[in-house]
Each structure stands twice: as structure tokens, then as C-alpha cells.
Amino acid sequence: MAYLVGMENMDYQQEQALKAPEAAIVEETSVSLPDELIEAVQEAIDDEDQHRAYTLLDAMSPPDVANLLDKIDGADRKQLIDWFGENFTSDMFLYLSDNVIRHIFSDMNPIEVARIIADMDTDDAMELLEQLDEDFRVEVVKKLSKKLRMHVEEGFTFPEDSAGRMMSREVAVVPEFWTVGKTLDYARMARNDLPDQFFDIFIVDPGYRVVGEVPLDALVKAQRSTKVADIARREIFKIPVTMDQEEVAHLFRRDVILAAPVVDDGERLIGVITIDDIVDVIDEEAEEDVLKLGGVSETDIYSAIFSTVRSRFSWLAINLVTAILASVCISFFDEALEKVVALAILMPIVTGMGGNAGTQAMTVAVRAIATKELSGANALRVIGKECLVGNINGILFAILMGGLTMFWFHSVVLGVVIGIAMLVNLTVACFAGVSIPLFLDRVRIDPALASTVFLTTVTDIVGFVVFLSLGTMLLI
Amino acid sequence: MAYLVGMENMDYQQEQALKAPEAAIVEETSVSLPDELIEAVQEAIDDEDQHRAYTLLDAMSPPDVANLLDKIDGADRKQLIDWFGENFTSDMFLYLSDNVIRHIFSDMNPIEVARIIADMDTDDAMELLEQLDEDFRVEVVKKLSKKLRMHVEEGFTFPEDSAGRMMSREVAVVPEFWTVGKTLDYARMARNDLPDQFFDIFIVDPGYRVVGEVPLDALVKAQRSTKVADIARREIFKIPVTMDQEEVAHLFRRDVILAAPVVDDGERLIGVITIDDIVDVIDEEAEEDVLKLGGVSETDIYSAIFSTVRSRFSWLAINLVTAILASVCISFFDEALEKVVALAILMPIVTGMGGNAGTQAMTVAVRAIATKELSGANALRVIGKECLVGNINGILFAILMGGLTMFWFHSVVLGVVIGIAMLVNLTVACFAGVSIPLFLDRVRIDPALASTVFLTTVTDIVGFVVFLSLGTMLLI
Structure with missing residues (x-):
């Protein structure tokens, strides 16, 4: 499994001799890059042993090389790029984290970056180009082939995070009156004009409007004389080019589809979005919710210290x-x-207990809103349920903590005070935990981002005020 | 777009007359089910107007019907099942939430459930059957066709959440010496024996061991005389049947692949896992992290009140x-x-501030561990970075809160006390926020589940003790 593009000036025997022990590390069936291998590469860099490093990297798949470059520090990364920059396959760059892409590209000139992007489909090229500063990006785009340049420049006219930014412009498409046989012959003849990878052939009318979709498996199962129109799936969702990527992801996930056509205002086919683009979005989307709930804006593990400090400071x-x-x-x-x-x-x-009970309700609510399981239609029922859940747990913990307090401080009244405060705060917390995200969603504020602050405010203030005012009334 | 399986005893004109206003609601391009439509169905149920309900449901896609059944309450759901139970397409059931599937199936007899499952591929059938109690499941499985029964029974011998449970047994496979032409002819002839949906044809040797994979797009692009072995991708990951589903998902995500062969101990091909199975797992996995960090075990929005109370009580x-x-x-x-x-x-x-700063660091660490961006290889560097981030923010908030306190309580010493306590607590919090999940991961405890409790303990105790002991020393 030689993944790196061939390396000059190393003779075969030397290469074989070097392959011996280190390469064996990757042989075990593991889907993640073993730490031992990363350490072996770091050692090779420390020893300035370029050939050993080459042997190790050559045995790794592009995603593993990307993971390695993500994890090692800036100086080691720079060394590897200096040694093997030209040997990396272009798809390796697609697996890198955004921060590391920016680092690597900032050390390159536009021609080098353009060479990496040259052979990619539009969507992949866009993904990398989005990481560059605008001035530098313009320089890189100038060096691309005319066709890719046109597609990329048009792509950047669509709003960020829209379908237009994700789609690939390379689409397999035939007119509706063709037969299966003609379509198969065409695929064979025009193979160089077809996308690198596709799962469906779209059927269009003379106005280039999508009328259906033929999955490749249906195509190869059908008789040659059958009309493509007769085996096409007609109930397909046409994605407007300006649709937000989260909506697109929701559609793919809900309908479990592999590819969907992207159309312009006139319903004309202009691109295709495939499931592999979506997996990233789904990942990002769920991840965003985790991160926002935790008070961070993005996975900043590879960010510079000061940008991390700044982004966390505001929260x-x-x-x-x-x-x-x-x-x-x-x-x-x-x-x-x-x-x-x-x-x-x-x-x-x-x-503290109010905060925890509220967070439980809020977490469920935020996820259910994101996955569209919770909306106005069932909001009241869910709020009612949460109040009841908070109430029952409130009673249980009131008894528990009340009893414990009587025992600890030898005061029945203090036990009653904390019991009532717990009951009230847990009930209010569960109510707030589900109604705050619902309210924020209604007024179009991202629930994942803002719910925690409001919830903490409610549970802290209700908790302190109820407990201390009851205490003042009954104990002083 | 008539999705429901045809309804008897309703004449055409009646049907058309009813289609008028309500059906229009779904026409707008939205990827989620509008609340108005849910309300319209609920009204139809309240009015016991079966025909109006039919018209509304008939215009909805299977995922939308599933979303509707998820969101309405138990009594309304039961009414719709009574009316249209036999009209629902089987794939609608695949879109339902687990709780609702269990509810619906518990009202059915084994023959009815078997009829829903009968036409499915193994993986989909397994997904539904996993929701049933074992006794009931055995009854249902008895009613299935011999082939599906065999596959399902074997499927249940594999560990829960393993590749064996997710895989489909229906695989498109040809011997390595065949040509593209022979393969295409075979696909056409044997179309009824092939899977309902497939993206790749696997190439096997005489021992039924996978030697490569031909994506369908490569097949239709190639000349008929080409050997399939010559266009096959050889560097494919063979998934051991016992591999955990999270590992499988990580592999799909990392390598952006659509389908992978599942093999037994002897490397023989026994099934295939496709990207649509994976999207669910990826979703679940990221979701699990969100939920666990929030102290809940699953999306309990559709669970009964007492099971919700019980599961949250322990946390x-x-x-x-x-x-x-x-x-x-x-x-x-x-x-x-x-x-x-x-x-x-x-x-x-x-x-509170210590808890928040620690949660930020912990959230990033938990996600980075889940996505394998953080491991032993870069642990020390990340811990060092987090300590520095905590330290810098600690200094900033020490100055801010120290100053504010001097002003509020007219005491310089009290300002110094809170300043030092903030600095210490924020630094410790960031250190603990990243090292607790790393430690838990090392000792094989799920970081998402347990990190929060340990972190809160650390930030609370350090915060209170440092602040109050400094206060005791300097102010009394």
C-alpha cells in the first residue's frame, strides 16, 4: 500500500531495508492511527532521518497522514512538509483540520496550492479554498484551469453554508427520452467528462429541469431497451441553491438519500450534493450543539493560545x-x-441541584429541537411532562436532603426549608430547561448557544432567593 | 405523490373533492413537517373525519408520516393506526423513533409485524426487530420467509452494536476473472437476487475472500472487455463482523466511503455495510456525547414520565x-x-466561574477524544495549552472581579482574596477539564459520561477551599 506519490533518489533495496520494523506497526487492524506510530515519526524527525520518515508515511493511508499532521507540533509538521510536501496526494489535504490547512497553505505560494486543488471536483476545491484569506484565494483561483476557475468563482457568489457552496458542479445527466442502452454507451464513451464519482444519473427535460433520477444500480439491472424515464425515481427533492446546509443535512438524514440535485430559481439543474458532503455537515452540526452547550464556539484544540483565550473569554x-x-x-x-x-x-x-436538573431537561430539549422532534405541535405536552418530572424528582430530593439536613444540623425547620427550596427549584428548573430553548427557537436565537446562560440565571436566582427567604422567615 | 398504499371503498370524486385545501399545506418547499399540518390531522381525528385524515396523510412522504406519529399523543396515534395501519408503507416504520415503534408493535400481533418486515433487507429488518421483546421477536421471526429468517437469526448471534447487527446480507458479488460485460449481463439477468440498493460490486476469489471492490460508476464507464479485477479498488478496509459500530462509523467518516465489506474470521465475505446505516450511528454517537455531558442517558422526549424520572434520578x-x-x-x-x-x-x-471555564476545556476534550483528534500523542501539549489558557483568563478575571469587589465591599484585601482564588480556580479548572477526560479514556471509562461529575467536584472544592481559607487568613 504505497500511498505517497513516488519519491525520487531512493533505490529499491534501501527502501525495502528500511521498511522492516516500523511499517509493521500499522499492520494491526485498527481504524485509528496508533500513538506509537506518531512517536516513531517524531523520532525520525528528531534524528533528521528523512528516509525512515518516508518509509513510515508511505505505509499510511491519506486520512492517517492527515491525522498525523494534525497531531504533531508546528515545527515537526513544517519539517515533514519541507521533506515530502510534493509527495502528498491531494486528497490527503481534504482530511486535515481547518486550522492545520491554514497553517500549511500560509507557507505555500499560490501555484503550489493551485496544483493541489487542480484535479479536484468543485465541492472539494471549494472546501479547501474556503480556508484561505480572500486575497490569497483570488491568486490561487487565477492559477486554476478555466473550467474549475469558473465553477469556483460562481460557487463563492452563493451564501456561506448554503447548498451552492457544498455542491459539485460535475453531474451525470441524460435527456428523458434516452434508453438504458444509450445511457450505458454514453457513460462508456464520455467517461472523461463524467464526475469522478457518482451514484445517480439525473434525467432532464429540454429546459434542463430535473424530472427524475436513476440510481446506477437500477440502471445496470434494467433491460437495454427500457427508457430511462420508466425506471427513474420521480419523487425527488430538488434543493434550492440558497438552502442552508443544515436544512440540506436534515433532508438527507430524514429521507436517507445518497444524492440530490441542486437547482436554480428556474428549477434548472446546476449541481449535485452527495452524502459524503453531508456526513461532514451532520458531524459538524451535532458537534456544534455539544460545543455551544459547553460554552465554546469551535473545536479549538488546534487553535493558537490567544485566539482560544479570546473566544472563551466572552462566554x-x-x-x-x-x-x-x-x-x-x-x-x-x-x-x-x-x-x-x-x-x-x-x-x-x-x-447546584437545580442547575443539574435544568441542564438535563435543557439538553434533551436542545437536541430534540435540532432534530425537529420538538416543535410547537408537541411543545405544551413536553413542557407539561418536564414539569411533572421535575416535580417528582423534586419531592424525592426534598425528602432526601431535608432528612439529611435535620440529621446534620439538628434542626427540623432547616430541613423543611431546604426541602421546600429543593422542590420549588427542581420544578422550576425543569420547566425553564425546556421552555427557554423553545422560546429562543421561536424568536430565532440558537437554543444551543444561549440556553445555558438563561437557565443558570433562573436556577441560581430562584434557588438562592427561595432558600434564603424561607430561611429568613422561619429561622430568624 | 400518493404515498399510502391504496385505500379501498373511497370513490375517486370523493377523494378529489377532499384533496382541495388541506393538501396544499405540504406544497411549500420545506424539509420539515409544518406544525399546521400536524394540527390539521389532529383536528381531523377529533372530528372523527377519516377521509380528511386520509387525504392529509396521503400527501405526506413516509418520513413525514413517521414524524407526525412521533409527535402526536398516544390516543391520536392509536386512532390513525386503527384507520390506516394496513396502508402505511413498510419503510415508514424505519423513520419512527424507537419508543413509538415499541408502542405501535405492542398493539400488533406477530403476523402483522412480520408482514411489515417481510420485504426488507436484513439490516432494516434487524433494526425494527431489535425494538421488540425477545419472546415477541421470536414469534415474529417464525413468520418470516426462510431466507430472511435465517439471516435475521444469525444476525442476532452477533454482539449488540457490532458490525454483524448493522450489515445487510444481500451483497452484489462476482468472481475476479469476470469481465465488465459479463458482470453487466449478470446484473440484468439476476436483478431479483441482487440487493434492493447497492453502490459497489465486490470481487471475490474462489474461497469467497474479498479481493477488491468495483464502484458502479467505474463499471458503467469501463469497456465491456475489461476485466473487473483491473478496475477494482484493492485498498479496501474489510470490517470484521464483531467490530463495534462506533469504530465502523469512524472508519466510514475518516475515509469517506460509501460501502464496506463485512468478513468473518476466515476473511470470507458475509455482508455489506452502507453509508445510510452509518449516518444513523454518527448521529447517535455525537448525540450521545451531548446527552451524557448534560446528564441524561437518551433522548427521553417520547419516554413515559416514570422511566424519565428514574433515569434522571441517578445522575x-x-x-x-x-x-x-x-x-x-x-x-x-x-x-x-x-x-x-x-x-x-x-x-x-x-x-461558578471555575465550573464554566472547566466545562469549556472539558467539552473540547471530550469531543476531540471521540473524534480521535486527542490521544496520548498530543495529550501533554494540549494539557499544557489548556493550563496556559486557564491561567491567562484567570489573570484577566482576577483583575476584573478583584477590582469590582474592592469597589463593591470597599475592601482591598477582599479583592485580593477573590482575585487569587479566581486565578487558582480557573487554572486548575482548565487543567482538570482536559486531564479528567483523558484519564477516564485511558482507564476505559466513557469520558462523556463521567467527566462532568469529577470536574464539578474539583472546581467546587478548590474554589471554596482556596477562597475561604485565604479569606480566613487575610481577613480574620
């Missing part, structure tokens, strides 16, 4: 405001806190 | 232990809290 600053707000609420009860120090000791339990 | 109970532990730490400082009530007012800010 923490918003949370500081929430925390100060909660503290201001506490400060109203300074007299009670001074007299009954147990209130200060126990109050984090009330807010 | 809250674990968190209660953590919270009590933190309170015990606070209780050691009761004297300081009594004397300086400002400590009680400010302490939630220190722990």
Missing part, C-alpha cells in the same frame, strides 16, 4: 454577569447568613 | 453527593463566614 464574561446577579440576590439576605451560617453552607446544594 | 443523586461534599468543605469555615458575610455572598462566583 466567561457573560457568565460572570449572571454570577454577580446571583450574588447580589444573596447579599439581600446578609443578616440571615450572619445569624444562621448553615444557610451559607447549604445554599450551593440548592442551586 | 442527580451522584451530583447530590458532590454538592454535599462541597458543603462539608464550606462548613469548615463557618467561623469566617459568620464574621465576614461577604465571603458567603461572593463564594458562588468563584466556583
Whole structure:
């Protein structure tokens, strides 16, 4: 399995001799790159042993090479690029993380970047070009072939994250009156004009409007004399070129389709989106939700320290405001806190449990909204259910924590105070956990991004105020 | 677009008359089911107007019908099943959520369930059968055709969540010495024995071991006299039948492939896994991480109240232990809290900010571990980076909150106390946020499930102890 494009000035025996022990590491059936192999490459770089590094990389698949370049540090990466930059296959670049692509391309000149992109389909070329600064991108695009340049330039006129940015312009298409035999003969003859990879042939009318789609397996199963129109699937979803990529992903996922035609305002076929483009979007989309809920904007594991600090700072600053707000609420009860120090000791339990119960409800709600399982139609039912769930768990934990408090602080009243506060806060938390994301979605704010802050504010303030005011009333 | 299987005893004019206004609702280009349509169906059910309901459902695609059945309540669902149970296409059932499938099937007898499953490929049949209780499943399987029964029974011998459970047994396969022409002729002749849907033809040696794979587009582009062996891709990953589905998904995602052969111990071809099976797994996998981080085990939006209460209770109970532990730490400082009530007012800010900063680092780490971007090879570098990020943000927020505190409580010393506590807690939080998931992964505990509890324990205890002990030392 020699993946790197052939390396000059290394004779065959030398190469074989070097292949011995290190290459064996990758032989085990594992779908992820073993850490030992990464360490072996790092050692080879430290020893400045170019041939050993070559042997190791040559045995790796393009995704593994990409994973390696992602994981090693900047200096090691630069060394590998200096040694083997020209040997990497172009599809390896498609597997790199965005940050690393930017790093690598910033050290190259436009001609080198253009050479990497030259043989790609439009969608892949666009994916890499999107990582470049605009000025540099314009320079690179100038060096591309006329056809690819035209497609790429047009691609960049479509909104970011739209179908137009994802689609491939290379489409297999035949007129509706052709037979299966004619289509097969055409595929054989015109093979160089067809996309590198395709799963369906689209059928168009004379106005280039899509009227159906023939999956290749249906084509090879059919008699040569059959009309393609007769075996075409007609109920296909035509994706408007401006549709948002998340909507496109939702469609692919819902209908479990492999490819869909992209059409312009006049319903004319201008491109195709295939499932491999979608897998990335689905991944990104679910990942975005995880990250946003955790208060980070993107996987910043490969980002520079200062950009990480900056992007996280703003989230923490918003949370500081929430925390100060909660503290201001506490400060109203300074007299009670001074007299009954147990209130200060126990109050984090009330807010902490409320926060956790609310987060559970919120997490389910945010995901259900993203996957369209939760919408206006069943909102009331789900809110009702969550209130009940919060209420039941509230009663259980009120009894548990109330009892524990009576035992710990030898005070029945304090136990009653924390019990009631827990019950109220858990119920409110579950209600807020599901209604905040629903409300944000209704007013078109991303629930994953903003729900946590609002929820914490509610559970903190309700928790502190109910607990401390009950404490003031009953204990002082 | 008539999707329902034809309905008896309704004359054509009646049907047309009914189609008028309601059906128009679905005409707009939307990839999700509009709430208005759900409400229209619910109204039709309330009015016991079977024909109106039929008209509405007939205009919907199978995924939309499934989404509708997911969202309406149990009684409405039962009414629709009573009316149209036999009219639903079998693939509609594949789009239902697991809970709803279980509900619907529990009202059916084995013969009815078997009829739904009868025409499916093995993987789809398995997916539905997995939702049934074992006794009921055995009854259903008895009613299936001999071939499907055999495949399904064998499928259930493989471990849960393994490749063997996901694979389809229907594979397109030809010997390596065949030509493209012979293969095309065979596909046409044997079309009824081929899978319903396939993208690749696998090439096997006489021992039925996979030696390569011919994508259909390569097949239709090639000359008839070419040997399939000459156009086959040879570098294919053969999936062992016992491989875990998450590993399989990682492989598909990494290499962007559409289909991969599944092999037994002797490397013999026994099935195929296709990208449409994988999209579900990828979705589930990312979703699981979101849900686990939020402290819930599954999307319980369609679960019964008591099972929701029970599954969430255990997470809250674990968190209660953590919270009590933190309170015990606070209780050691009761004297300081009594004397300086400002400590009680400010302490939630220190722990809250630590918790947030730690969650940011943890979220990134958990996702990076799941996507294999973070492993032993770059662990130290990432931990170092996170400590620095936490430290820098710690300094910034120490200055901010320290200044604010001096102003609020007119005490320079209190400002210094909270500043130092913030700095220490944010740094420790970022360190813990990335090293806890890495450690859990190393000892083979799921980081998404357990990281939050450990992290909260660390940030709460460090926050309270540092802040209150500094307060005790400097203010009393």
C-alpha cells in the first residue's frame, strides 16, 4: 500500500531495508492511527532521518497522514512538509483540520496550492479554498484551469453554508427520452467528462429541469431497451441553491438519500450534493450543539493560545454577569447568613441541584429541537411532562436532603426549608430547561448557544432567593 | 405523490373533492413537517373525519408520516393506526423513533409485524426487530420467509452494536476473472437476487475472500472487455463482523466511503455495510456525547414520565453527593463566614466561574477524544495549552472581579482574596477539564459520561477551599 506519490533518489533495496520494523506497526487492524506510530515519526524527525520518515508515511493511508499532521507540533509538521510536501496526494489535504490547512497553505505560494486543488471536483476545491484569506484565494483561483476557475468563482457568489457552496458542479445527466442502452454507451464513451464519482444519473427535460433520477444500480439491472424515464425515481427533492446546509443535512438524514440535485430559481439543474458532503455537515452540526452547550464556539484544540483565550473569554464574561446577579440576590439576605451560617453552607446544594436538573431537561430539549422532534405541535405536552418530572424528582430530593439536613444540623425547620427550596427549584428548573430553548427557537436565537446562560440565571436566582427567604422567615 | 398504499371503498370524486385545501399545506418547499399540518390531522381525528385524515396523510412522504406519529399523543396515534395501519408503507416504520415503534408493535400481533418486515433487507429488518421483546421477536421471526429468517437469526448471534447487527446480507458479488460485460449481463439477468440498493460490486476469489471492490460508476464507464479485477479498488478496509459500530462509523467518516465489506474470521465475505446505516450511528454517537455531558442517558422526549424520572434520578443523586461534599468543605469555615458575610455572598462566583471555564476545556476534550483528534500523542501539549489558557483568563478575571469587589465591599484585601482564588480556580479548572477526560479514556471509562461529575467536584472544592481559607487568613 504505497500511498505517497513516488519519491525520487531512493533505490529499491534501501527502501525495502528500511521498511522492516516500523511499517509493521500499522499492520494491526485498527481504524485509528496508533500513538506509537506518531512517536516513531517524531523520532525520525528528531534524528533528521528523512528516509525512515518516508518509509513510515508511505505505509499510511491519506486520512492517517492527515491525522498525523494534525497531531504533531508546528515545527515537526513544517519539517515533514519541507521533506515530502510534493509527495502528498491531494486528497490527503481534504482530511486535515481547518486550522492545520491554514497553517500549511500560509507557507505555500499560490501555484503550489493551485496544483493541489487542480484535479479536484468543485465541492472539494471549494472546501479547501474556503480556508484561505480572500486575497490569497483570488491568486490561487487565477492559477486554476478555466473550467474549475469558473465553477469556483460562481460557487463563492452563493451564501456561506448554503447548498451552492457544498455542491459539485460535475453531474451525470441524460435527456428523458434516452434508453438504458444509450445511457450505458454514453457513460462508456464520455467517461472523461463524467464526475469522478457518482451514484445517480439525473434525467432532464429540454429546459434542463430535473424530472427524475436513476440510481446506477437500477440502471445496470434494467433491460437495454427500457427508457430511462420508466425506471427513474420521480419523487425527488430538488434543493434550492440558497438552502442552508443544515436544512440540506436534515433532508438527507430524514429521507436517507445518497444524492440530490441542486437547482436554480428556474428549477434548472446546476449541481449535485452527495452524502459524503453531508456526513461532514451532520458531524459538524451535532458537534456544534455539544460545543455551544459547553460554552465554546469551535473545536479549538488546534487553535493558537490567544485566539482560544479570546473566544472563551466572552462566554466567561457573560457568565460572570449572571454570577454577580446571583450574588447580589444573596447579599439581600446578609443578616440571615450572619445569624444562621448553615444557610451559607447549604445554599450551593440548592442551586447546584437545580442547575443539574435544568441542564438535563435543557439538553434533551436542545437536541430534540435540532432534530425537529420538538416543535410547537408537541411543545405544551413536553413542557407539561418536564414539569411533572421535575416535580417528582423534586419531592424525592426534598425528602432526601431535608432528612439529611435535620440529621446534620439538628434542626427540623432547616430541613423543611431546604426541602421546600429543593422542590420549588427542581420544578422550576425543569420547566425553564425546556421552555427557554423553545422560546429562543421561536424568536430565532440558537437554543444551543444561549440556553445555558438563561437557565443558570433562573436556577441560581430562584434557588438562592427561595432558600434564603424561607430561611429568613422561619429561622430568624 | 400518493404515498399510502391504496385505500379501498373511497370513490375517486370523493377523494378529489377532499384533496382541495388541506393538501396544499405540504406544497411549500420545506424539509420539515409544518406544525399546521400536524394540527390539521389532529383536528381531523377529533372530528372523527377519516377521509380528511386520509387525504392529509396521503400527501405526506413516509418520513413525514413517521414524524407526525412521533409527535402526536398516544390516543391520536392509536386512532390513525386503527384507520390506516394496513396502508402505511413498510419503510415508514424505519423513520419512527424507537419508543413509538415499541408502542405501535405492542398493539400488533406477530403476523402483522412480520408482514411489515417481510420485504426488507436484513439490516432494516434487524433494526425494527431489535425494538421488540425477545419472546415477541421470536414469534415474529417464525413468520418470516426462510431466507430472511435465517439471516435475521444469525444476525442476532452477533454482539449488540457490532458490525454483524448493522450489515445487510444481500451483497452484489462476482468472481475476479469476470469481465465488465459479463458482470453487466449478470446484473440484468439476476436483478431479483441482487440487493434492493447497492453502490459497489465486490470481487471475490474462489474461497469467497474479498479481493477488491468495483464502484458502479467505474463499471458503467469501463469497456465491456475489461476485466473487473483491473478496475477494482484493492485498498479496501474489510470490517470484521464483531467490530463495534462506533469504530465502523469512524472508519466510514475518516475515509469517506460509501460501502464496506463485512468478513468473518476466515476473511470470507458475509455482508455489506452502507453509508445510510452509518449516518444513523454518527448521529447517535455525537448525540450521545451531548446527552451524557448534560446528564441524561437518551433522548427521553417520547419516554413515559416514570422511566424519565428514574433515569434522571441517578445522575442527580451522584451530583447530590458532590454538592454535599462541597458543603462539608464550606462548613469548615463557618467561623469566617459568620464574621465576614461577604465571603458567603461572593463564594458562588468563584466556583461558578471555575465550573464554566472547566466545562469549556472539558467539552473540547471530550469531543476531540471521540473524534480521535486527542490521544496520548498530543495529550501533554494540549494539557499544557489548556493550563496556559486557564491561567491567562484567570489573570484577566482576577483583575476584573478583584477590582469590582474592592469597589463593591470597599475592601482591598477582599479583592485580593477573590482575585487569587479566581486565578487558582480557573487554572486548575482548565487543567482538570482536559486531564479528567483523558484519564477516564485511558482507564476505559466513557469520558462523556463521567467527566462532568469529577470536574464539578474539583472546581467546587478548590474554589471554596482556596477562597475561604485565604479569606480566613487575610481577613480574620
